[in-house]
Every structure is written in C-alpha cells, then in structure tokens.
Amino acid sequence: MSESAAGEDWQAWVGRKETIRERIAPDRVAALGATLGLEGNYAAGAALPPGWHWIFFNRFVPRHELGTDGHPRRGGFLPPVSLPRRMWAGGRLTYHKPLTIGGEGVRESTILKVEAKSGRAGRLVFVTVSHSVACDGTTCLTEEQDIVYREAAAPGSSAPTATPAPQDATWSEEFHPDTVLLFRYSSLTSNGHRIHYDQAYAQSEENYPDLVVHGPLTATLLQGFAERRAGKPLKSFEFRGVSPLFVSSPFRLEGRGDGRALDLWASGPSGGLAMRAAAEV
Template sequence: MADDFSAWIGKQETRHDRFDPARSNALLVALGTPGSAKDGDPVPLLHHWLYFWDVQPPAALGNDGHPAKGGFLPPVPLPRRMWAGGRLRFEAPLRFGEATEKRSTILNIETKQGRSGTLVFVTLEHRLSGSAGLAVIEQQDLVYRAASSETPPLPVPLSAVPPCAAHRVISPDPVLLLRYSALTMNGHRIHYDRPYAMAEEAYPALVVHGPLQATLLAGLIEDHAGAPLKSFEFRGVSPAFDGIDLRICAAPADTGFTAWTQQGEARNMVATATV
C-alpha cells in the first residue's frame, strides 16, 4: 500500500460529555445486574465507552454502519475496521454527573503484512479529565484489513468451566448486542444485522463487541481483587459470536491478574490488570 498517512500523526480532537448515570444503569440491567448508580457515584470501569458519542447523519455513514472514512481518522483504503485492543491507566475515578473532557490524539499509523494481506494499525491516545483533573489515559489500537470470503467456524461450546479463580457466564444474544450497540452508538452492522454479518463480512453469526468483553473482564477482576484497578490491557484473539455461552475468567498472576473470555477451546480476548 503506497498511501502515506504520516501527516495524520499528531492530529487531535476534543469532545465533552456529562456522565448521565441512566446510560450506565441501562448496561448494568442489560447484563442482569442492578442499575442503581446516581450522580456523584464513581463510573464503573470502562463504562466511559458509553459516552462521547460520534453521531453522524445517514449520508456520513459507510455501508458497514461505521462513520465514513476521513474526518478525524485517516481514510485508509481497506474495507474492514476493527478495535483490536488497548491499554488503560486509571489515575482517578470518573463520577456521574460530572462534565468530562476527552482529548484524542493519533499517536501512530503503521502498515504491516499479515497472513491475510495488508494491515494498517492506527494507535490513538485518549485522555479523560473530570472535575478533579486527569482520570484515565487510554491507548486504543485499531486495525484496518482487506475483506475476506473465508468464514470462520463457530466454536464448539465448552462443557466444563476453565480452571480459574473467578468465573462468570453470559449468553450473548441479539438483544444484548443490540442494546450495547445502541448504548455506545456503534453502528457496525456485524453486531446486530445477521444477513450483513454473514453475507458481507463472512462471519458465521453476529459478533460480540470487543469492548463489551473487555468491560466484563475488567469488572470481574475488580470484583475478585476487592480493590480498584490501576491498569488494564486487553487484546482480541478470535471473534466471539452470539448464541454460544461466553465464559469470563480471571486468575491471579505474578504482577496482578490475567483474564480472558472463551467460548470454545480457543480464547476470544485476553487481558492483564494491576491493582
């Protein structure tokens, strides 16, 4: 790929939002837990992804439901865009009711050759600040790739719980995926439009959001540790699909905790955290 996106490195944008607890409570209820947060309470880990919507009119959307290329992100001429992983450091709690600023910077753009062809990696940094100052520093990894006609097989559901210190199971059905898409204003059709996901992007079912899996992992680690997280890092390994129980697992490690999601023998997302 001959495109040079170096001019995009260092580009910034700033967004503002108020952390309304209703949005976070809606996600908690959708996951089967009480939603009783109120103004002044700390925002649950990674629930900041429910805010700072980038709402675009129909004419500014691509066929996949994402905002059309260009704007803040570089116009990479590859049709598939995925959130591959990220790293977060928690400096202070964000609180509901606060006016919050999110300052985003494009840190790096790199082209690589993978088994499936050309890949373009875009690394973003997001700095979230509330009334007490800087609260979260996040690096987000996006990957652009060519379209594929090869459909991955559905995983064979696990019959036993993987060995781990903490464990939870959710059933990612289309209703949950639609709710999470709506709460994050994520229009990517692979999460709620089954004909599109199967015919256009060659998936065998609807795809479970990576950020939803990361949110569940961070929450499980924090509950098991009994202490706030200082850092959290996650990486997608293989897609997770609707209709198959998703197991969320965590275990102590040398420097903190390791965690993962799993539907079949292969893991879907892996994560590490410190407290």
C-alpha cells in the same frame, strides 16, 4: 514512514487531535447497568465502573455520513484508510481516579502512529490513538486504543484455527449474550457497525457465522469480573482481541492472580481464546 502496498500514506494524520465534551449522564449509566443485568449505584456522585466510559464521547454522525458497514465514512479524525474492514484490536488503560457520574467529562484524543503491515489476513493498517479523559477538571484515566484495518475475507473462506485458551483458571464465570444485549450496547455506544445487529450483513458481507459480540463489551465484562474477584478497584487494564465471539453461544470470563496482578481471558464455547487481558489492582 508507514506506507501501504497501494501507496497510501497517512503520516499527515499523526498528531491530529480531537476534543469531545459530554456529561456523564446518570440515565445512560443506569441504562448500561440494566443492559448488563448489573445492579449498582448509578446516581449522580457515584463512581463510574471501569470500562463504562466507552458509552460516552462517541460521535453520532448524520446518516449520509455513514459507510455501507454502518461506521462513519473514512476520513475526519481517523485517516481515510481504504481497506474495507475495521475493528478495535485492543488497548491499554490506566485509571487515576474514577469518573464521577453526573460530572462534566472531556476526552482529548491524539493519533500517535499509523503503521502498515502484512499478516495472515493480507494487508493491515494499525492506528494507535491516545485518549485522556477528565471529569470536572481532573484527569481520571488515560488510554491507548489500537484500531486495525484489514482486507475483506474471501467468500466462503474458513476462519483461522483458534488459539486454545489457558486451562488453569482460578476463577470462571459464564456469560450468555443475546441479540437484545448487542442491539442495546450498540445503541449506548453509538456504534452502527452492522456485524453486531444485522445478521444477513454479518454473514454475507463479512463472512461471520453469526452476529459478533463487541470487543469493548467483552473488555468491559472482564474489567468488572477482575474487580469482583480482586475486591479492589483497577489501577490498569490492557487487552487484546484474539478471535471473535458470537451471539449464538455462551462464553466464559476466566482468570487467575496473586491479589495485585491478574491474568484474564475470555474463551469461546469450544475453548478457543477470544480475548487476553492483564490487570493490576
């Protein structure tokens, strides 16, 4: 049984399920394409690019149900972990077939496990959630998400030393984030977390130097990067966030591969590793 040092126990949440139904609306898909500056066929009947399903199946909760960080208050589908900081740490995706733009989507979610651990940042709680996403009655992708809750950083504390990114990339692209991009992506994903658009909050409350680039946004960019370089659709993709990226600095999407298996990463302006990923095509 996973139990925190404070005596909290969330095993009753293991096995909890949630189902959300939503049309894969073409106008929303086109809005993400415009946000990322990517041209494509976003009309009904076309295939949804990998990672773009994250703009769907997100509950937009009433204002009075939000916490001070902009996330929905604790409890509900996810366990009411009392640790104040929450982030999406990584995940694993298997693509069976593309979702169809304009189709009727269904996401069925299950909490697989809840584990309490200790790390450099103090107490941590990991929640693993599985998702199965179907479109017009056919399962299109399965996914596991790792969500981590942690203690707040001490005011004025320095960030951990960055892990160096690999230096032997075969492919590399530079990406320039900006505040409008982060704002629009937050809106499209129903993500109210203030670290992505409220600079004063990000700096004074969560001890970041600037607005934080969304982890799922970086993972989406890496998936598109992988497909462009491989010239084939993705079969699987897994990723792990290592350190944050910030709106004030460009970052690089990089990788190498043998035509089927791809090793991918995102690196910050000083060469630090921000996200590590692997894909198969």
